[in-house]
Amino acid sequence: MILKDQDTAGSFSSGGYLNRQILLSVAIRFLLYFVHWMVLAYLPVVLKGYGVSDLQVGSVIGFFALSSMALMLPLGLFSDFFSPKRTMMSGALLYGIYFAALLKVRTFGLLLPVLFLGGVGSAALIVVSESLYLKHFGNIERGRRVAFYQLSTYLGFGLGPLVGGLVVEQRPSLLFGLALLGTLLIFGLAFFLDDYEPIVFSFKKYGEDVAGFKPLLLIACVFVLGTHFGVEQTSFSLLLQEKLGFAPRMIGLVFAGLGLWMALTVPFIGRLHDKRQSVFLFFLVGLGVSGFFQVMTAWAFDFWSLLIIRLLHTLGDAVALLELGVLVALLFPAQRLGGNSGLVYGVRTLATFMAAVFAGVLNGQWGYGASFVGSGLFVMLFVAVSIIFIVLSRDRMGAVGWNRS
Incomplete structure (x- = not known):
């Protein structure tokens, strides 16, 4: 079935069919992040076991991110004027081929084209699954619905x-x-998802969508x-294994605890958003908290100190990611959410690639904690500069909903 925006404007209680579509979207998102993080959390460890160097591990993880980034915008645009549902299904097939290839590939040279294929499949699934959900269900109760969707993401992550x-621990392959x-x-x-009505493609309209203070601040x-x-994907599991001496089972418990924590907190954050709706303020505060405890991660010395630090770090992440989803649904028209979501994810993944490669260099020279310190300081500096930049202008404060008393 192909639906238009007005067909899905009801609330959660508007009917069993709508609820089934929401649950189907949530189940797909859970499986996507479950599979994605089940592999990505241990890919650096598995590659190190193959004899791949720290720099090569950073390059491989970064190349995966780069290949995703290169096609996130094109795939998002394509899904707007073709079919989000079919784009997702094609991405799932490519992602499956990627995992099948990883069963055999062991060398750095062959890993690069395999990771490129995985990046393409990942891009199609991550960008289009979220944009299709927001097209159907993101026009009202944004905080609540985005929180419900992200809950499945965090459960998969954990x-x-x-x-x-x-x-x-038993059999890596x-x-x-x-x-x-x-x-x-x-x-x-x-296959059972509702599709969304295609649009007539226009570069001009997409350009108009992002040409403004709020979209540019979001980007x-x-x-x-x-x-x-990028730092976390390259360094976190190696920090746990090499510095703290955690076995794979313990690394898994850390990820599980963090994911479940984020899943528990995000519904409350969503309700707080729907009451307050100071979206950019929450986003920047979340980033600041995340950055501070990213720095503190370098000084974790055992399981409990690490867990407390990362719980506080991921609380900031949960706030920032919720507001990101809300802002994408709020700032961009539903019919062009595929392309605009692709742009947002492409920017994020470009940053992930750059940071992953940089972290690989830092890890080889100064140890795994150095990349966490550099990453956290950069985030906190950005938050401070952004807040100063906004409060120096009444117009900018009004644009983001911050009013002087």
Whole structure:
């Protein structure tokens, strides 16, 4: 079925069919992040076991992000004027081929084209699944609905590495086989999603969407947010293993605890947003908290100190990510959310790539904690400069909803 925006404007209680579509979207998102993080959390560890150097690990993870970034905008645009549902299903097939190839590939040279393929499939799934959800369900109760959607993301983020840690301890290659099965399930569930009516393509309209203070501020925030993800994807599991001596099972417990924590907190953050709606203020505060405890991660010395620091860090992440989803739905027209979401994710993934490569260099020279310190300081500096820049202008304060008393 192909739906238009007005067909899905009801609330959660508007009917069983609408609720089933929401739950189907949420299930797909959970599986996507479960599979994604089950592999990505341990890919650096597995690659180190193959004899790949720290710099090469950073380059491989960064190349995955770069390949995703290169096609996020084109795939988002394509889904707007073709079919979001079919784009998602094609992405699931490519992602499955990527995991199948990882069952055999062991050398750095062959890993690069395989990671490129995985990046393309990941881009199609991540960008288009979220934009399709927001097209259908993001026009009212934004905080609540985005929070509900992100809850599934955090559960996948937490449970994927937990399962991955158990698998890696027994048989690392089985990790990729389970991921392959997960992508096939995503493909099957996506078949039952409602599609969205295509639009007539216009570069001019997309340009008008992003030409303004608020969209440009959002893009800058997203870039900075992406840099700390690049550091985490390259360094976090290695920090746990090499500095703190955690076994894969313990690494999985850390990820699980963080994911479940974020899943528990995001509904409350969503309700707070719907009451307050100071979106950019919450975004910047979330970034600041995240950056501070990113720095503190370098000084964790055991399981409990690390867990407390990362719980506080991910609380900031949860706030920032919720406001990101709300802002995308709020600032961009529903019919062009695919292309605009692709731009936002592309910027974030470019930052992830750059930070992942930089973290690989820092890790080899100064240890795994150095990249966390550099990442957190950069985020906090950006937050301070952004707040000063906004409050120096009455017009800019009014644009983001900050009113002088």
